Amino acid sequence: MTEAADSIDFVQLLDQAGRRVEHPTFAYAGTDADIAARLRDMILARRIDSEATALQRKGELGLWPPMLGQEAAQIGSARASRMPDELIPSYREHGVAWCAGIDPIDLLSTFRGTSMTYWPSRPKNFHLYSFVIGSQTLHAVGMAMGMQRDGLVGNEDPDANGAAVVYFGDGATSQGDVNEAFIFAASYAAPVVFFCQNNQYAISEPIALQSRIPLYRRAAGFGFPGVRVDGNDVLAVEAVTAWALDHARAGKGPVLVEAYTYRMGAHTTSDDPTKYRRAEEEAEWRAKDPIERVKTYLLNAGAIDQAWLDGVAAESEALAERLRAGCVELPEPKLEDSWRQVYANTPDLLEKQRTDYLAYEASFEVN
Amino acid sequence: MNLTMTKALNAGLRRALGADPKVLLAGEDIGKLGGVFRVTEGLQAEFGPDRVVDSPLAEAGIVGTAVGLAMRGYRPVVEIQFDGFVYPAFDQIVSQVSRIRFRSGGQFGVPLVVRIPYGGGIGAIEHHSESPEAYFAHTPGLKVVTCSNPLDAYWMIQQAIADDDPVIFFEPKRRYHEKGEVDTDAADAPMSLYQARVVKPGTDATLIAYGPMVRTCVEAAIAADKEGRNLEVVDLRSLSPLDDATILASVRRTGRAIVVHEAVGTLGMGAEIAARIQAECFFELQAPVLRVTGYDLPYPPSRTEDGYLPDLDRVLDAVDRSLAY
Numbered sequence: 052m053t054e055a056a057d058s059i060d061f062v063q064l065l066d067q068a069g070r071r072v073e074h075p076t077f078a079y080a081g082t083d084a085d086i087a088a089r090l091r092d093m094i095l096a097r098r099i100d101s102e103a104t105a106l107q108r109k110g111e112l113g114l115w116p117p118m119l120g121q122e123a124a125q126i127g128s129a130r131a132s133r134m135p136d137e138l139i140p141s142y143r144e145h146g147v148a149w150c151a152g153i154d155p156i157d158l159l160s161t162f163r164g165t166s167m168t169y170w171p172s173r174p175k176n177f178h179l180y181s182f183v184i185g186s187q188t189l190h191a192v193g194m195a196m197g198m199q200r201d202g203l204v205g206n207e208d209p210d211a212n213g214a215a216v217v218y219f220g221d222g223a224t225s226q227g228d229v230n231e232a233f234i235f236a237a238s239y240a241a242p243v244v245f246f247c248q249n250n251q252y253a254i255s256e257p258i259a260l261q262s263r264i265p266l267y268r269r270a271a272g273f274g275f276p277g278v279r280v281d282g283n284d285v286l287a288v289e290a291v292t293a294w295a296l297d298h299a300r301a302g303k304g305p306v307l308v309e310a311y312t313y314r315m316g317a318h319t320t321s322d323d324p325t326k327y328r329r330a331e332e333e334a335e336w337r338a339k340d341p342i343e344r345v346k347t348y349l350l351n352a353g354a355i356d357q358a359w360l361d362g363v364a365a366e367s368e369a370l371a372e373r374l375r376a377g378c379v380e381l382p383e384p385k386l387e388d389s390w391r392q393v394y395a396n397t398p399d400l401l402e403k404q405r406t407d408y409l410a411y412e413a414s415f416e417v418n
Numbered sequence: 419m420n421l422t423m424t425k426a427l428n429a430g431l432r433r434a435l436g437a438d439p440k441v442l443l444a445g446e447d448i449g450k451l452g453g454v455f456r457v458t459e460g461l462q463a464e465f466g467p468d469r470v471v472d473s474p475l476a477e478a479g480i481v482g483t484a485v486g487l488a489m490r491g492y493r494p495v496v497e498i499q500f501d502g503f504v505y506p507a508f509d510q511i512v513s514q515v516s517r518i519r520f521r522s523g524g525q526f527g528v529p530l531v532v533r534i535p536y537g538g539g540i541g542a543i544e545h546h547s548e549s550p551e552a553y554f555a556h557t558p559g560l561k562v563v564t565c566s567n568p569l570d571a572y573w574m575i576q577q578a579i580a581d582d583d584p585v586i587f588f589e590p591k592r593r594y595h596e597k598g599e600v601d602t603d604a605a606d607a608p609m610s611l612y613q614a615r616v617v618k619p620g621t622d623a624t625l626i627a628y629g630p631m632v633r634t635c636v637e638a639a640i641a642a643d644k645e646g647r648n649l650e651v652v653d654l655r656s657l658s659p660l661d662d663a664t665i666l667a668s669v670r671r672t673g674r675a676i677v678v679h680e681a682v683g684t685l686g687m688g689a690e691i692a693a694r695i696q697a698e699c700f701f702e703l704q705a706p707v708l709r710v711t712g713y714d715l716p717y718p719p720s721r722t723e724d725g726y727l728p729d730l731d732r733v734l735d736a737v738d739r740s741l742a743y
Binding site: 113114161162163164165166167168182183184222223225226227228253254255256260261321322326327383384385386389390393400401404408411412415 | 446447449450451452454472473474475476478479502503505506541542543544545546684713714715716718719720721722723725726731732735
């Protein structure tokens with residue numbers, strides 16, 4: 052793994068039956084208590100996701116992109132990061148947002164249409180959801196370049212170092228922006244972890260349409276390491292991401308992590324996956340569920356019991372209840388606020404439009 | 419047949435694919451899925467994956483490869499999934515597609531069609547409600563058209579495909595599910611692709627609109643009729659080239675013009691049309707040309723879009739102002 056262009060195929064540390072697996076290079080550094088914490092994260096993130104999907108079905112959200120099935124990829128990678136790392140999401144990173152401490156009601160505001168991406172609970176190191184596929188990967192490289200200049204890379208004290216983790220999907224790897232991001236990051240040895248969640252589909256299009264080689268092997272062509280990890284194994288994802296982050300923070304350049312997973316739900320609530328994939332395939336992946344295997348492992352290890360699970364279940368129901376109430380209570384946006392959010396100093400034309408708009412709206416008011 | 423706009427486009431594409439073996443379709447999710455709006459539904463099953471092609475997720479690639487196919491004599495019709503996703507392909511469209519004919523000294527062009535579902539009013543998230551037509555109408559070498567109803571959709575897509583120059587074809591997604599009569603057995607299109615249509619004749623003022631706003635203006639005109647105001651509505655259909663003759667003739671009759679579009683007002687189609695009208699109809703005008711447009715904002719959160727989009731009230735408010743002169 053010292054060679055720049057090494058490729059590592061399929062790291063797994065917990066199999067789908069919930070048994071720990073030895074790997075020659077990677078090991079999970081945490082305790083069973085840590086694993087239980089990851090399980091709790093995954094259960095709660097899944098509940099946020101299922102509640103948001105239900106809210107869309109009830110007409111409370113315009114749209115929702117479900118994360119179902121990708122909990123391990125998101126929780127494992129997010130929990131491997133720490134300040135001053137930067138987290139740059141795409142638009143399905145609800146689990147990463149959860150780990151970053153974002154109030155899930157803030158996420159709902161974007162999909163309810165009450166805000167763009169104005170999330171009051173958003174920490175500065177978690178960036179705006181990005182809907183233009185792949186565009187955020189270049190921004191991540193730029194942030195990493197800034198971190199290099201800010202003295203956050205390659206320090207002797209590893210705790211002083213940081214890196215950027217950017218999330219994107221298998222479909223995004225076809226975009227020019229993503230390929231340019233790979234080139235820039237490699238050229239400057241920028242501290243970036245390219246975290247690709249290969250969930251097998253870009254809406255209806257299977258991965259074979261985007262890539263004829265495993266995605267992680269593309270990194271070799273750009274001159275940096277690529278690792279494929281079982282994206283449904285939270286232990287392996289966390290271990291591999293932690294390694295990749297250390298590599299980047301130390302100044303050794305970018306890493307591509309391909310989290311091999313499956314989008315169990317639709318692309319968004321507007322999509323109908325039965326049009327393009329088989330039920331058998333979905334069943335195969337259901338058996339690889341990221342949550343069940345951890346539950347099995349922890350129960351077998353005696354680290355948790357049914358009472359613990361009942362506690363988390365109660366917690367997740369309370370969270371769902373909070374989402375239901377919070378969603379409909381989200382403040383309605385006012386168009387007049389928009390004019391003052393376009394520029395730092397609002398030009399006269401926009402001020403005049405705003406004034407005219409308010410006068411026009413007032414003309415409808417009945418005295 | 420009574421068809422929705424999506425079914426009319428589907429029928430038009432099917433007829434074009436059947437009529438010319440050089441026509442092919444490409445885009446994200448257009449094959450097996452039939453497109454996210456189902457405009458291409460069933461076409462891959464009927465014409466095969468070589469003629470209805472699912473593209474990798476890369477808009478610049480979709481348009482750039484279409485240029486090469488067009489250079490080999492094909493007539494590609496590419497789909498950009500949503501208005502806000504055309505920008506990765508903007509370089510290919512503006513720097514390549516538009517000027518191949520010019521660069522070749524007029525020897526050859528690239529007869530391709532770029533289909534773009536556009537506009538707001540559907541409660542969508544960011545980048546899914548934009549009206550970027552002016553960028554393309556600003557670019558010499560491109561033709562830009564937009565349909566407002568199923569009958570036009572059916573014919574205009576076929577006419578765009580038959581054109582020897584590149585056509586940017588905007589489809590108003592909020593009108594996708596509105597129905598209209600379409601005679602799919604008729605031999606020929608009822609009018610030229612580049613001709614505007616007087617949708618409703620009138621005498622007091624001219625409403626000039628296109629795409630999603632045509633219906634809004636017709637509804638405004640019907641409401642105005644009840645108040646004794648007789649408005650004419652012109653559906654531009656083609657934004658580049660503009661059918662000056664139809665626009666100017668209408669304004670000469672009514673003496674008043676109001677241009678209506680969803681796109682941002684500044685440097686939008688309304689600015690160009692107003693300039694042409696004042697230059698050609700200065701003495702016939704009874705009032706300045708007015709515009710009812712989207713505001714100078716990025717498309718706002720969907721819960722505020724009703725205030726952002728021109729509607730019947732805003733159109734009639736402008737009519738009042740015009741008639742007050």
